[in-house]
Amino acid sequence: MSGSFESFLAMGxxxxxxxxxYAVFLLVLLADWLAPAFRRRRILRELRGRMxxxxxxxxxxxxxxxxxxxx
Amino acid sequence: MAKxxxxxxxxxxxxxxxYAFAGKVRPWAIALALILGVIALYGALVLxxxxxxxxxxxxxxxxxxxxxxxSLFIYAVMGVSAFIALVWRIKLAEVVAMxxxxxxxxxxxxxxxxxxxxxxxMWGTWWTWDARLTSExxxxxxxxxxxxxxxxxxxxxxxxxxxxxLAIIGIINVxxxxxxxxxxxxxxxxxxxxxxGKSHIATDMLWPxxxxxxxxxxxxxxxxxxxxxxDLLALEGGKDWVxxxxxxxxxx
Numbered sequence: 639m640s641g642s643f644e645s646f647l648a649m650g651x652x653x654x655x656x657x658x659x660y661a662v663f664l665l666v667l668l669a670d671w672l673a674p675a676f677r678r679r680r681i682l683r684e685l686r687g688r689m690x691x692x693x694x695x696x697x698x699x700x701x702x703x704x705x706x707x708x709x
Numbered sequence: 710m711a712k713x714x715x716x717x718x719x720x721x722x723x724x725x726x727x728y729a730f731a732g733k734v735r736p737w738a739i740a741l742a743l744i745l746g747v748i749a750l751y752g753a754l755v756l757x758x759x760x761x762x763x764x765x766x767x768x769x770x771x772x773x774x775x776x777x778x779x780s781l782f783i784y785a786v787m788g789v790s791a792f793i794a795l796v797w798r799i800k801l802a803e804v805v806a807m808x809x810x811x812x813x814x815x816x817x818x819x820x821x822x823x824x825x826x827x828x829x830x831m832w833g834t835w836w837t838w839d840a841r842l843t844s845e846x847x848x849x850x851x852x853x854x855x856x857x858x859x860x861x862x863x864x865x866x867x868x869x870x871x872x873x874x875l876a877i878i879g880i881i882n883v884x885x886x887x888x889x890x891x892x893x894x895x896x897x898x899x900x901x902x903x904x905x906g907k908s909h910i911a912t913d914m915l916w917p918x919x920x921x922x923x924x925x926x927x928x929x930x931x932x933x934x935x936x937x938x939x940d941l942l943a944l945e946g947g948k949d950w951v952x953x954x955x956x957x958x959x960x961x
Contacts, residue, residue: 646755649768650765650766651764655769655826656768656769659769662819667932674932
């Protein structure tokens with residue numbers, strides 16, 4: 639360890655191999671971490687849509703017509 | 710064995726209970742993974758001395774080897790849960806098996822890419838069809854096969870059963886990857902770290918490696934908790950407990 643930041647970045651001439659390795663490691667795991675969060679939001683949004691449609695149908699059954707009555 | 714253990718396990722395998730349990734475990738696991746990961750990275754990139762033959766290039770070992778361990782460890786977890794899912798038809802085991810596959814595939818991919826970057830300078834080639842590299846590539850294809858099979862069925866549980874079957878057959882590949890460096894004459898080196906017996910590595914290189922191993926294990930637990938929670942929501946969409954969560958998240 640020589641102490642200077644430049645030599646740390648240079649990785650003894652192997653910067654083009656060491657840093658991409660660490661970047662792949664961090665980026666792949668970051669993608670793995672974020673993917674289920676997006677999926678979770680989509681699942682819950684779709685479920686709320688289903689619930690809203692279902693409660694609209696049930697209101698329709700109780701007598702209050704979901705569509706305007708025919709003239 | 711105490712009577713409450715099977716009872717506790719039985720309760721834990723019910724989706725709403727496990728959803729809450731995983732929600733409690735997840736922040737602790739990711740915090741542990743991040744803290745240990747930063748310590749391990751500091752040890753790996755700054756504190757550990759350069760190798761006398763490979764210079765600084767050997768530092769790839771600190772992510773390559775823990776990722777390779779995880780690629781096998783996660784496959785074993787996936788295989789065992791797939792077996793439990795097929796034999797006892799426990800929904801949670803199915804979900805754990807299927808949601809382990811993408812994480813395992815991620816670690817296998819990292820192993821292959823970092824190994825390739827390492828090999829280019831040290832062996833003079835990005836890739837060679839040697840036993841260790843080929844069996845690790847087969848491992849990636851097994852993971853991708855499990856993921857693909859799971860999603861290729863209209864009925865998710867039917868897909869999970871087919872994929873679980875593939876996962877179980879593929880377990881054969883795990884010892885092949887592990888012992889490939891002993892069974893065949895490979896370009897890949899033998900194991901550096903031995904659980905039982907002497908490791909062929911200096912202490913100031915060994916501790917970042919082992920710390921990173923624990924960090925990746927903790928990361929797997931955290932990621933699995935998040936994925937299983939999400940998948941349970943998808944699988945149990947018609948149930949009351951999921952609908953309550955959906956309604957609660959809207960008002961936030």
